[in-house]
Amino acid sequence: MAVYTEVTDEDLAQFLAAYDLGAALSLKGIAEGVENSNYLLRTEKGTFILTLYEKRVNEADLPFFLELMEHLARQGLTCPQPVKSRAGVALGRIAGRPAVLVTFLDGMWIRRPTALHCAQVGEALAQLHEAGADFPMRRTNSLSLDGWLPLFAGARARADEITPGLEDFIGGELAHLAQVWPQDLPEGIIHADLFPDNVFFRDGHLSGLIDFYFACTDSFAYDAAICLNAWCFEQDASFNVTKGQAFLSGYARVRPFSAAEIAALPVLARGAALRFLLTRLVDWLNVPPGAMVRPKDPMEYVKKLRFHQHATSAADYGWMP
Amino acid sequence: MAVYTEVTDEDLAQFLAAYDLGAALSLKGIAEGVENSNYLLRTEKGTFILTLYEKRVNEADLPFFLELMEHLARQGLTCPQPVKSRAGVALGRIAGRPAVLVTFLDGMWIRRPTALHCAQVGEALAQLHEAGADFPMRRTNSLSLDGWLPLFAGARARADEITPGLEDFIGGELAHLAQVWPQDLPEGIIHADLFPDNVFFRDGHLSGLIDFYFACTDSFAYDAAICLNAWCFEQDASFNVTKGQAFLSGYARVRPFSAAEIAALPVLARGAALRFLLTRLVDWLNVPPGAMVRPKDPMEYVKKLRFHQHATSAADYGWMP
Numbered sequence: 001m002a003v004y005t006e007v008t009d010e011d012l013a014q015f016l017a018a019y020d021l022g023a024a025l026s027l028k029g030i031a032e033g034v035e036n037s038n039y040l041l042r043t044e045k046g047t048f049i050l051t052l053y054e055k056r057v058n059e060a061d062l063p064f065f066l067e068l069m070e071h072l073a074r075q076g077l078t079c080p081q082p083v084k085s086r087a088g089v090a091l092g093r094i095a096g097r098p099a100v101l102v103t104f105l106d107g108m109w110i111r112r113p114t115a116l117h118c119a120q121v122g123e124a125l126a127q128l129h130e131a132g133a134d135f136p137m138r139r140t141n142s143l144s145l146d147g148w149l150p151l152f153a154g155a156r157a158r159a160d161e162i163t164p165g166l167e168d169f170i171g172g173e174l175a176h177l178a179q180v181w182p183q184d185l186p187e188g189i190i191h192a193d194l195f196p197d198n199v200f201f202r203d204g205h206l207s208g209l210i211d212f213y214f215a216c217t218d219s220f221a222y223d224a225a226i227c228l229n230a231w232c233f234e235q236d237a238s239f240n241v242t243k244g245q246a247f248l249s250g251y252a253r254v255r256p257f258s259a260a261e262i263a264a265l266p267v268l269a270r271g272a273a274l275r276f277l278l279t280r281l282v283d284w285l286n287v288p289p290g291a292m293v294r295p296k297d298p299m300e301y302v303k304k305l306r307f308h309q310h311a312t313s314a315a316d317y318g319w320m321p
Numbered sequence: 322m323a324v325y326t327e328v329t330d331e332d333l334a335q336f337l338a339a340y341d342l343g344a345a346l347s348l349k350g351i352a353e354g355v356e357n358s359n360y361l362l363r364t365e366k367g368t369f370i371l372t373l374y375e376k377r378v379n380e381a382d383l384p385f386f387l388e389l390m391e392h393l394a395r396q397g398l399t400c401p402q403p404v405k406s407r408a409g410v411a412l413g414r415i416a417g418r419p420a421v422l423v424t425f426l427d428g429m430w431i432r433r434p435t436a437l438h439c440a441q442v443g444e445a446l447a448q449l450h451e452a453g454a455d456f457p458m459r460r461t462n463s464l465s466l467d468g469w470l471p472l473f474a475g476a477r478a479r480a481d482e483i484t485p486g487l488e489d490f491i492g493g494e495l496a497h498l499a500q501v502w503p504q505d506l507p508e509g510i511i512h513a514d515l516f517p518d519n520v521f522f523r524d525g526h527l528s529g530l531i532d533f534y535f536a537c538t539d540s541f542a543y544d545a546a547i548c549l550n551a552w553c554f555e556q557d558a559s560f561n562v563t564k565g566q567a568f569l570s571g572y573a574r575v576r577p578f579s580a581a582e583i584a585a586l587p588v589l590a591r592g593a594a595l596r597f598l599l600t601r602l603v604d605w606l607n608v609p610p611g612a613m614v615r616p617k618d619p620m621e622y623v624k625k626l627r628f629h630q631h632a633t634s635a636a637d638y639g640w641m642p
Contacts, residue, residue, distance in 0.1 A: 008432040009432060009522075010432075012429070023524065024429055025429075025523070026425075026426075026427050026428060026521075027429055028349075028351045028352075028353065030350065030352060031349075031350035031351060031352035040349055040361055042368075042427065047363075107346070107347060108345055108347060108348055109330075110330055111329040111331075112331070202344075202346070203344065
């Protein structure tokens with residue numbers, strides 16, 4: 001979440017005229033995250049998040065995201081719900097951008113997760129995977145193996161600006177992962193971006209998940225591998241095996257891993273680290289002037305990748321069969 | 322408003338423990354403005370703005386700002402009100418910063434003000450000046466004539482990075498204004514930063530004023546001159562005399578200008594433009610890395626200053642006696 005596109009009061013009044021939400025009372029740009037523009041909107045009828053879709057989001061994918069949020073809520077998951085206009089349509093347009101209003105979800109994200117948080121995230125991720133089982137739409141993961149090469153192609157010439165040797169390091173990883181990337185793992189709807197700022201807690205209990213704009217169809221274990229990267233490393237990029245154990249066993253309590261998934265964890269974690277290294281690299285080299293956004297450091301994922309290069313089995317992530 | 326200092330859930334829980342506001346439900350950084358860190362906070366008891374004071378704010382000045390907001394509200398002005406802890410104290414500390422909770426004010430700020438908005442701002446500014454009449458505290462304006470020289474001293478060496486000749490241009494202005502700056506104009510509490518993003522409207526009617534962190538004791542007409550700069554120029558930096566007329570006559574309906582104030586308007590407007598040029602110049606040259614803030618363009622005020630240099634009387638601003 002960030003602010004790339006400014007919304008005027010006239011834009012907003014025109015947009016809200018199609019909804020049954022009364023007049024706008026306040027609109028504040030939210031200074032979090034890196035994708036899309038997000039505003040906290042209060043109207044006479046309540047509090048909402050107004051999202052304007054920017055850069056990486058393909059407009060044709062929006063119905064997938066919106067229907068998925070509705071589907072998951074019907075399955076009992078707590079996540080934001082698209083608000084429909086009087087014409088029954090969730091997808092609108094404001095300030096020249098596709099835009100959606102979703103319900104506001106109370107909750108705080110956890111800046112310094114503990115193993116207790118990790119265990120709950122594991123459970124919630126598995127619940128999400130199960131809740132998506134009968135969702136009828138598919139969306140290819142554009143940020144998996146096939147998507148990494150074009151990302152790298154656009155950034156490789158300047159990669160060594162981040163740290164000398166980075167271009168070779170990433171090139172080597174890409175070649176290796178292309179050889180060993182697992183096929184035929186159980187797949188379905190994955191969140192694909194379940195970082196701490198997308199998970200809300202209240203009183204120590206997980207209260208909801210947000211930001212489904214990377215959700216897609218891919219292997220469940222890859223989603224778990226993303227969470228190992230996002231939740232189980234310390235600030236100094238050392239892996240906290242207690243958190244890994246809590247996350248993996250939390251997940252397995254809801255949806256048991258297959259033997260193939262467990263065997264694939266190290267290479268999936270390595271691929272997940274490369275995926276975030278690549279997008280951070282691109283973002284770092286291409287911060288739009290004036291965007292109120294703090295680009296995230298690609299080096300964090302270089303360090304995580306180095307850890308994964310030396311992992312030999314799921315035990316290195318705390319997995320205890 | 323922006324986000325310079327991150328607040329963790331632990332920081333917040335510890336801070337809120339001193340208040341009767343229940344538990345935090347959500348905390349969102351606000352991506353607006355350039356001073357201080359601001360969060361929109363929802364607790365079990367309501368919605369608030371949490372402000373962490375940064376850089377330009379002197380902690381010793383905070384009681385002045387907080388008491389002023391309370392005083393103005395008692396006089397009937399709509400503005401945020403400091404929320405007190407159980408111990409009866411408004412000023413707290415969070416994440417190592419002095420911090421205050423204030424009540425949340427509904428309203429939207431106007432991106433493209435019309436003359437109707439300008440007239441209401443004029444009235445509101447005069448009401449503020451009258452409401453501050455019996456406020457017992459004083460605060461010197463650190464960003465008036467005496468404050469400009471040190472600001473310039475810190476930025477002059479790099480001023481020409483913005484545009485060639487800027488150092489000389491500012492130096493000449495400073496020398497001129499030191500000669501002609503008016504003394505003995507009627508003075509009292511002024512807002513000193515009443516830009517469009519600090520004025521809320523609902524349904525076309527002015528509904529409240531915010532951000533009193535530049536408020537100080539200075540001449541009323543200087544505050545009006547700041548508003549002429551902030552409200553009455555078009556995007557292309559041309560002065561809209563209809564807006565100027567609306568603003569000045571709106572003000573005078575509530576508090577008539579003295580002849581000396583009217584005579585001083587061109588030089589006050591020139592000084593006000595220089596004040597914002599200088600702070601923008603300093604900000605532009607010193608954006609903190611990673612601050613989620615869009616520094617404002619100093620050139621806007623170079624252009625405004627050029628207009629003021631050619632103004633010969635208040636008539637050039639639309640004043641009609």
